[in-house]
Amino acid sequence: SAVISQKPSRDICQRGTSLTIQCQVDSQVTMMFWYRQQPGQSLTLIATANQGSEATYESGFVIDKFPISRPNLTFSTLTVSNMSPEDSSIYLCSVVKTSGGDYEFFGPGTRLTVL
Protein backbone atom coordinates (compact mmCIF):
# COMPACT_ATOMS: atom_id res chain seq x y z
CA SER A 1 0.00 0.00 0.00
CA ALA A 2 0.95 3.66 -0.03
CA VAL A 3 0.27 6.35 2.52
CA ILE A 4 -0.61 9.63 0.87
CA SER A 5 -1.14 12.98 2.52
CA GLN A 6 -2.55 16.14 1.03
CA LYS A 7 -2.30 19.70 2.25
CA PRO A 8 -4.45 21.58 2.85
CA SER A 9 -7.34 19.26 3.66
CA ARG A 10 -9.76 22.07 2.92
CA ASP A 11 -9.73 25.76 2.10
CA ILE A 12 -12.08 28.60 1.35
CA CYS A 13 -10.68 31.02 -1.18
CA GLN A 14 -11.66 34.25 -2.85
CA ARG A 15 -12.38 34.53 -6.52
CA GLY A 16 -9.31 35.43 -8.59
CA THR A 17 -6.75 33.99 -6.18
CA SER A 18 -4.68 30.80 -6.56
CA LEU A 19 -4.22 27.80 -4.30
CA THR A 20 -1.44 25.24 -4.34
CA ILE A 21 -2.24 21.74 -3.13
CA GLN A 22 0.53 19.41 -2.03
CA CYS A 23 0.60 15.63 -2.32
CA GLN A 24 3.21 13.64 -0.38
CA VAL A 25 3.69 9.87 -0.63
CA ASP A 26 5.56 7.75 1.90
CA SER A 27 7.49 5.86 -0.78
CA GLN A 28 8.69 6.32 -4.33
CA VAL A 29 5.99 5.75 -6.92
CA THR A 30 6.04 5.51 -10.66
CA MET A 31 2.94 7.49 -11.49
CA MET A 32 1.04 10.32 -9.84
CA PHE A 33 -2.29 11.69 -10.96
CA TRP A 34 -4.51 14.64 -10.10
CA TYR A 35 -8.30 14.37 -10.20
CA ARG A 36 -11.14 16.79 -9.71
CA GLN A 37 -14.46 15.75 -8.20
CA GLN A 38 -17.15 18.37 -8.52
CA PRO A 39 -20.00 18.30 -5.99
CA GLY A 40 -22.04 15.13 -6.31
CA GLN A 41 -20.06 14.00 -9.33
CA SER A 42 -17.53 11.36 -10.23
CA LEU A 43 -13.80 11.82 -10.61
CA THR A 44 -12.33 13.48 -13.66
CA LEU A 45 -8.65 13.13 -14.41
CA ILE A 46 -6.91 16.50 -14.70
CA ALA A 47 -3.40 15.37 -15.53
CA THR A 48 -0.60 12.90 -15.01
CA ALA A 49 2.26 14.44 -13.05
CA ASN A 50 5.58 13.49 -14.65
CA GLN A 51 8.76 13.57 -12.65
CA GLY A 52 11.20 16.07 -14.07
CA SER A 53 9.05 17.09 -17.03
CA GLU A 54 5.80 18.82 -17.88
CA ALA A 55 2.58 17.17 -16.79
CA THR A 56 0.33 15.45 -19.32
CA TYR A 57 -3.06 17.15 -19.33
CA GLU A 58 -6.41 15.65 -20.23
CA SER A 59 -8.79 17.26 -22.65
CA GLY A 60 -10.36 20.35 -21.14
CA PHE A 61 -7.53 21.07 -18.71
CA VAL A 62 -4.63 23.40 -19.45
CA ILE A 63 -1.33 24.16 -17.78
CA ASP A 64 -2.07 27.85 -17.30
CA LYS A 65 -5.09 27.03 -15.15
CA PHE A 66 -3.70 23.95 -13.39
CA PRO A 67 0.09 24.11 -13.25
CA ILE A 68 1.57 20.93 -11.80
CA SER A 69 5.00 20.18 -10.45
CA ARG A 70 6.64 16.88 -9.60
CA PRO A 71 10.20 17.48 -8.49
CA ASN A 72 10.81 13.91 -7.29
CA LEU A 73 9.19 10.48 -7.01
CA THR A 74 7.31 11.18 -3.75
CA PHE A 75 5.92 14.70 -4.10
CA SER A 76 3.70 16.72 -6.41
CA THR A 77 1.78 19.98 -6.33
CA LEU A 78 -1.30 21.15 -8.17
CA THR A 79 -2.11 24.85 -8.37
CA VAL A 80 -5.62 26.03 -9.13
CA SER A 81 -5.08 29.46 -10.68
CA ASN A 82 -7.33 32.49 -10.95
CA MET A 83 -10.11 30.64 -9.19
CA SER A 84 -13.81 31.04 -9.80
CA PRO A 85 -16.75 29.46 -7.95
CA GLU A 86 -16.86 26.78 -10.67
CA ASP A 87 -13.53 25.51 -9.34
CA SER A 88 -15.16 24.50 -6.06
CA SER A 89 -14.45 20.78 -5.92
CA ILE A 90 -12.55 18.08 -4.15
CA TYR A 91 -9.08 17.67 -5.62
CA LEU A 92 -7.46 14.27 -5.18
CA CYS A 93 -4.04 12.96 -5.95
CA SER A 94 -3.45 9.30 -6.60
CA VAL A 95 -0.44 7.11 -7.22
CA VAL A 96 0.47 3.87 -8.86
CA LYS A 97 3.25 2.19 -6.96
CA THR A 98 5.02 0.09 -9.54
CA SER A 99 5.39 0.10 -13.26
CA GLY A 100 2.44 -1.77 -14.69
CA GLY A 101 0.58 -1.58 -11.40
CA ASP A 102 -3.12 -1.88 -11.93
CA TYR A 103 -4.77 0.14 -9.26
CA GLU A 104 -4.35 3.49 -7.65
CA PHE A 105 -3.98 4.65 -4.09
CA PHE A 106 -5.73 7.88 -3.32
CA GLY A 107 -4.97 10.73 -1.01
CA PRO A 108 -7.68 12.01 1.34
CA GLY A 109 -8.52 14.91 -0.94
CA THR A 110 -8.56 18.69 -0.65
CA ARG A 111 -11.99 20.27 -0.41
CA LEU A 112 -11.88 23.68 -2.09
CA THR A 113 -14.64 26.27 -1.88
CA VAL A 114 -14.33 29.42 -3.96
CA LEU A 115 -16.47 32.38 -2.97
Add this chain to the structure above:
Amino acid sequence: SQQGEEDPQALSIQEGENATMNCSYKTSINNLQWYRQNSGRGLVHLILIRSNEREKHSGRLRVTLDTSKKSSSLLITASRAADTASYFCATGGSEKLVFGKGTKLTVNP
Protein backbone atom coordinates in the same frame (compact mmCIF):
# COMPACT_ATOMS: atom_id res chain seq x y z
CA SER B 1 -15.88 11.18 -21.39
CA GLN B 2 -17.05 8.81 -18.68
CA GLN B 3 -16.59 5.14 -19.41
CA GLY B 4 -18.56 3.48 -16.66
CA GLU B 5 -22.15 4.08 -15.76
CA GLU B 6 -23.32 2.79 -12.41
CA ASP B 7 -26.82 1.72 -11.68
CA PRO B 8 -28.64 2.56 -9.50
CA GLN B 9 -27.49 6.08 -8.69
CA ALA B 10 -28.67 5.64 -5.13
CA LEU B 11 -29.57 2.60 -3.05
CA SER B 12 -30.97 2.44 0.47
CA ILE B 13 -31.18 -0.86 2.34
CA GLN B 14 -31.42 -2.25 5.85
CA GLU B 15 -28.47 -3.63 7.72
CA GLY B 16 -28.04 -7.33 6.98
CA GLU B 17 -29.47 -7.13 3.47
CA ASN B 18 -27.42 -7.58 0.34
CA ALA B 19 -26.59 -4.63 -1.92
CA THR B 20 -26.06 -5.02 -5.66
CA MET B 21 -24.62 -2.31 -7.86
CA ASN B 22 -24.11 -2.51 -11.59
CA CYS B 23 -21.68 -0.89 -13.95
CA SER B 24 -21.77 -0.71 -17.73
CA TYR B 25 -18.97 0.46 -19.95
CA LYS B 26 -18.44 1.16 -23.61
CA THR B 27 -15.02 0.15 -24.89
CA SER B 28 -12.57 -2.71 -24.49
CA ILE B 29 -10.90 -2.97 -21.12
CA ASN B 30 -7.95 -4.71 -19.50
CA ASN B 31 -9.58 -4.73 -16.11
CA LEU B 32 -12.43 -3.25 -14.13
CA GLN B 33 -12.08 -1.99 -10.60
CA TRP B 34 -14.39 -0.97 -7.80
CA TYR B 35 -13.61 1.79 -5.34
CA ARG B 36 -15.38 3.12 -2.26
CA GLN B 37 -15.54 6.73 -1.13
CA ASN B 38 -16.72 7.72 2.30
CA SER B 39 -18.39 11.12 2.47
CA GLY B 40 -16.20 13.17 0.14
CA ARG B 41 -12.93 11.65 1.29
CA GLY B 42 -10.32 9.77 -0.71
CA LEU B 43 -11.14 6.61 -2.58
CA VAL B 44 -10.27 3.14 -1.35
CA HIS B 45 -9.60 0.34 -3.78
CA LEU B 46 -11.89 -2.63 -3.17
CA ILE B 47 -11.35 -5.20 -5.87
CA LEU B 48 -10.01 -5.63 -9.40
CA ILE B 49 -11.26 -8.11 -11.96
CA ARG B 50 -9.38 -8.74 -15.17
CA SER B 51 -10.99 -9.01 -18.57
CA ASN B 52 -10.39 -12.77 -18.69
CA GLU B 53 -12.07 -13.35 -15.33
CA ARG B 54 -15.79 -13.79 -14.76
CA GLU B 55 -16.13 -13.65 -11.00
CA LYS B 56 -14.05 -12.66 -8.03
CA HIS B 57 -14.57 -12.67 -4.28
CA SER B 58 -13.04 -10.69 -1.47
CA GLY B 59 -14.60 -11.07 1.96
CA ARG B 60 -18.20 -9.91 1.70
CA LEU B 61 -17.64 -8.59 -1.81
CA ARG B 62 -18.45 -10.46 -4.99
CA VAL B 63 -17.72 -8.97 -8.38
CA THR B 64 -18.80 -10.36 -11.73
CA LEU B 65 -17.75 -9.29 -15.19
CA ASP B 66 -19.51 -9.97 -18.45
CA THR B 67 -17.36 -8.65 -21.27
CA SER B 68 -19.92 -9.64 -23.91
CA LYS B 69 -22.42 -7.28 -22.28
CA LYS B 70 -19.76 -4.83 -21.17
CA SER B 71 -21.09 -4.90 -17.65
CA SER B 72 -20.03 -5.69 -14.11
CA SER B 73 -21.80 -6.05 -10.80
CA LEU B 74 -20.67 -5.57 -7.23
CA LEU B 75 -22.50 -7.49 -4.54
CA ILE B 76 -22.02 -6.65 -0.88
CA THR B 77 -23.46 -9.36 1.31
CA ALA B 78 -24.74 -8.95 4.86
CA SER B 79 -24.38 -5.19 4.69
CA ARG B 80 -23.40 -3.07 7.68
CA ALA B 81 -23.98 0.57 8.51
CA ALA B 82 -20.25 1.11 7.94
CA ASP B 83 -20.74 0.13 4.27
CA THR B 84 -22.57 3.42 3.75
CA ALA B 85 -20.52 5.17 1.05
CA SER B 86 -20.37 5.92 -2.65
CA TYR B 87 -19.12 3.12 -4.86
CA PHE B 88 -17.43 3.73 -8.19
CA CYS B 89 -16.43 1.42 -10.96
CA ALA B 90 -13.37 2.32 -12.98
CA THR B 91 -12.16 0.79 -16.19
CA GLY B 92 -8.50 0.32 -16.96
CA GLY B 93 -7.38 0.09 -20.55
CA SER B 94 -4.04 1.79 -20.67
CA GLU B 95 -2.28 3.60 -17.87
CA LYS B 96 -5.15 5.71 -16.64
CA LEU B 97 -8.49 4.84 -15.10
CA VAL B 98 -11.86 6.16 -16.19
CA PHE B 99 -14.43 6.39 -13.42
CA GLY B 100 -18.17 5.96 -13.56
CA LYS B 101 -20.66 8.25 -11.88
CA GLY B 102 -21.03 6.13 -8.78
CA THR B 103 -23.75 4.57 -6.67
CA LYS B 104 -24.54 6.13 -3.31
CA LEU B 105 -25.30 3.31 -0.88
CA THR B 106 -27.01 3.95 2.44
CA VAL B 107 -27.25 1.10 4.92
CA ASN B 108 -29.77 1.84 7.65
CA PRO B 109 -29.15 0.31 11.09
